[in-house]
Amino acid sequence: xxxxxxxxxxxxxxxxxxxxxxxxxxxxxxxxxxxxxxxxxxxxxxxxxxxxxxxxxxxxxxxxxxxxxxxxxxxxxxxxxxxxxxxxxxxxxxxxxxxxxxxxxxxxxxxxxxxxxxxxxxxxxxxxxxxxxxxxxxxxxxxxxxxxxxxxxxxxxxxxxxxxxxxxxxxxxxxxxx
Amino acid sequence: xxxxxxxxxxxxxxxxxxxxxxxxxxxxxxxxxxxxxxxxxxxxxxxxxxxxxxxxxxxxxxxxxxxxxxxxxxxxxxxxxxxxxxxxxxxxxxxxxxxxxxxxxxxxxxxxxxxxxxxxxxxxxxxxxxxxxxxxxxxxxxxxxxxxxxxxxxxxxxxxxxxxxxxxxxxxxxxxxx
Numbered sequence: 001x002x003x004x005x006x007x008x009x010x011x012x013x014x015x016x017x018x019x020x021x022x023x024x025x026x027x028x029x030x031x032x033x034x035x036x037x038x039x040x041x042x043x044x045x046x047x048x049x050x051x052x053x054x055x056x057x058x059x060x061x062x063x064x065x066x067x068x069x070x071x072x073x074x075x076x077x078x079x080x081x082x083x084x085x086x087x088x089x090x091x092x093x094x095x096x097x098x099x100x101x102x103x104x105x106x107x108x109x110x111x112x113x114x115x116x117x118x119x120x121x122x123x124x125x126x127x128x129x130x131x132x133x134x135x136x137x138x139x140x141x142x143x144x145x146x147x148x149x150x151x152x153x154x155x156x157x158x159x160x161x162x163x164x165x166x167x168x169x170x171x172x173x174x175x176x177x178x
Numbered sequence: 179x180x181x182x183x184x185x186x187x188x189x190x191x192x193x194x195x196x197x198x199x200x201x202x203x204x205x206x207x208x209x210x211x212x213x214x215x216x217x218x219x220x221x222x223x224x225x226x227x228x229x230x231x232x233x234x235x236x237x238x239x240x241x242x243x244x245x246x247x248x249x250x251x252x253x254x255x256x257x258x259x260x261x262x263x264x265x266x267x268x269x270x271x272x273x274x275x276x277x278x279x280x281x282x283x284x285x286x287x288x289x290x291x292x293x294x295x296x297x298x299x300x301x302x303x304x305x306x307x308x309x310x311x312x313x314x315x316x317x318x319x320x321x322x323x324x325x326x327x328x329x330x331x332x333x334x335x336x337x338x339x340x341x342x343x344x345x346x347x348x349x350x351x352x353x354x355x356x
Contacts, residue, residue: 003346003349003350003353004353006227006350007317007350007353007354009227010220010223010224010227010314010317011317011321013220013223014220014317014318014321016219017212017216017219017220018212032210034195034196034213035212035213035216037215037216037219037220038195038213038215038216038219040219041194041195041215041216041218041219041222041244042188042191042192042195042215044219044222044240044244045188045191045244046188048240048241048244049184049187049188049281049285052285052288053282053285058237058241059236059237059240062222062226062237062240062241062244063226063236063240066219066222066223066226066240103227104231107227107230107231110230136188139185139188139189139192140192143189143192168181171181172181172184172185175181175182175185176185
C-alpha cells in the first residue's frame with residue numbers, strides 16, 4: 001500500500017477534529033462547540049458497549065461509528081433541513097468514494113460497504129449505530145444545558161426521540177432528559 | 179444493566195471531548211488545541227486500518243484505541259516528565275478501575291483487560307496501538323506546524339521516533355516529517 005495515500009486518508013479524517021458540529025453553533029450559539037471527531041469518538045464508544053452487551057458484531061459496529069461522518073471531511077457538517085435527504089446522501093456518498101480511494105482496494109471495499117450499510121440501516125449493527133448517533137447528540141445537548149442553563153435544547157431532544165425506536169435507547173433518552 | 183450507571187460511563191468518557199491535549203497548550207501555546215477525544219478518534223481509525231491491513235484482531239485494536247485514554251477523564255492529560263511512569267500507571271489504573279464499574283461486570287472485565295494489555299504492550303494489537311498513539315501525535319504536530327509555521331514541533335517528532343519501532347510506522351513518520 002502506498003504510504004503517501006494512506007497518510008492522506010488519515011489527514012482527511014483528521015479534518016473532523018477541526019470541523020465543528022454546526023447545530024451547536026447555529027442553534028445554541030456556542031463559539032467553540034465539540035468537533036465532529038469528538039462526537040464520533042463517543043458514538044464509537046457507545047457502539048462498542050451496546051454491541052458487546054447485545055452480542056452483535058462489535059468490530060463492525062465500531063467501524064461504522066468511526067466511518068459514519070468521514071464524508072464530512074470533504075462536504076462539512078450540515079443541519080437537518082439544509083440539504084434534502086437525497087441530495088445529502090448523494091453528496092456524502094460521492095465524498096466517501098473519493099476518500100476511501102486512499103486505502104488499499106480490499107479495505108476500501110470493506111469501508112464503503114460498512115458506510116453504505118450504515119446509511120441504509122440494513123443490519124442490526126447499522127440500526128444500532130444510527131440510533132446511537134442521536135442518543136449521543138441528546139446526551140451532549142443535556143451536557144451543554146447543564147453548562148449553559150439558558151440554552152434551549154428541546155429541538156435536539158425531539159429530533160432524537162423522532163429517530164430512536166429501540167426501547168432501551170428510548171429509555172436512555174428519557175433518563176438523559178429527566 | 180442499570181441505565182443510570184451506563185449513562186455515567188458515557189458521561190465520563192464524554193469529558194475527553196473537553197479535555198485539551200496539554201502538550202499543544204504548554205509547548206506550542208495553542209489556546210484551543212484538539213481534545214483527548216479528537217486524538218483518540220484518529221488513533222482508533224488508524225488502528226482500524228493497520229489492523230485490517232495486517233490481519234490482526236481489529237475489534238480488539240479498536241477497543242484498545244477507544245479506551246486507551248479513558249482514565250484521563252478522571253486524572254486529566256499529563257505531559258512526559260510531569261508524572262513518574264510508575265506513578266502515572268498507578269493513578270490511571272485506579273481511575274480506569276473506577277470508571278469501568280459503570281458497565282456490566284463481563285464488559286468491565288473485558289475493557290480492563292484490554293486497557294492493561296495496551297499498557298503492558300503484551301499483544302500485537304497492543305504494540306500496534308501504542309505506536310499509533312505516537313504516529314497520530316506526530317501527524318498532528320506537523321498539521322499544527324503547517325497552520326502555524328513558527329511553531330517548533332521538533333520535540334514531538336523526536337518523542338514519536340523514540341517510541342516507534344515498527345519499520346512501516348517509522349517510514350510513515352519519515353514521510354510525515356518530510
